[in-house]
Amino acid sequence: MKREDASKHLAAYLQAMGLRLPEGELATCAERTAELFASRIRSLHEPLPTVSTFPAPASGGAVKVEDVGFYSLCAHHLVPFFGTVELLYVPSERVIGFGGIARAVDYFSRRPQLQEGFTEELAGFFDSLVSPLGLEVRVCARQLCVELHGHGTQTRYTTTARRGEL
CATH class of the missing domain: 3.30.1130.10 (GTP cyclohydrolase I, C-terminal domain/NADPH-dependent 7-cyano-7-deazaguanine reductase, N-terminal domain)
Structure with missing residues (x-):
């Protein structure tokens, strides 16, 4: 999984939706969202934890x-x-x-x-x-x-x- 690619594509999507990403609170939105999504889908890339x-x-x-x-x-x-x-x-x-x-x-x-x-x-x-x-x-x-x-x-x-x- 390439988080940088995900962040770049997410930024393009958000800009296409009319958001101005380089400004204020949205400046790091794409990176933060990509990181959050990566953590929420991590079981697709990790083995099942030990269950005793x-x-x-x-x-x-x-x-x-x-x-x-x-x-x-x-x-x-x-x-x-x-x-x-x-x-x-x-x-x-x-x-x-x-x-x-x-x-x-x-x-x-x-x-x-x-x-x-x-x-x-x-x-x-x-x-x-x-x-x-x-x-x-x-x-x-x-x-x-x-x-x-x-x-x-x-x-x-x-x-x-x-x-x-x-």
């Missing part, structure tokens, strides 16, 4: 992790959608380390995508990691593309993906 698993306790109870925050980019408009992820699963033989859950959510959020796909991707990843008896991933997010169009201001959209039986 551990032997499941004999109790057989469910594991629920709530309010794992994330920021992602809408694949249709390249503007943010953001919110929280909830993971509920019934372990079979292994449990997922709590820190690994947060790292996985952050990793999978750093790419342009639709919320529905993000939800399914997380469910598939966690399912393949520990093969639980049942699993549900719930993503609740605000979609800035909808809000910027003037529809559904501050509405939260929820998507779910399930595997097995809970």
Whole structure:
């Protein structure tokens, strides 16, 4: 990824839209925006972080992790959608380390995508990691593309993906 090229093309786009970049607050807009976008799509260029698993306790109870925050980019408009992820699963033989859950959510959020796909991707990843008896991933997010169009201001959209039986 060549950030300088991205910055140059972004500057040309902004100027074509009528913005005067060399002036005042916009002087470094293209460079800063290119840097920000590079950080928001970095999972396309980096390996998956380590996610540890551990032997499941004999109790057989469910594991629920709530309010794992994330920021992602809408694949249709390249503007943010953001919110929280909830993971509920019934372990079979292994449990997922709590820190690994947060790292996985952050990793999978750093790419342009639709919320529905993000939800399914997380469910598939966690399912393949520990093969639980049942699993549900719930993503609740605000979609800035909808809000910027003037529809559904501050509405939260929820998507779910399930595997097995809970």
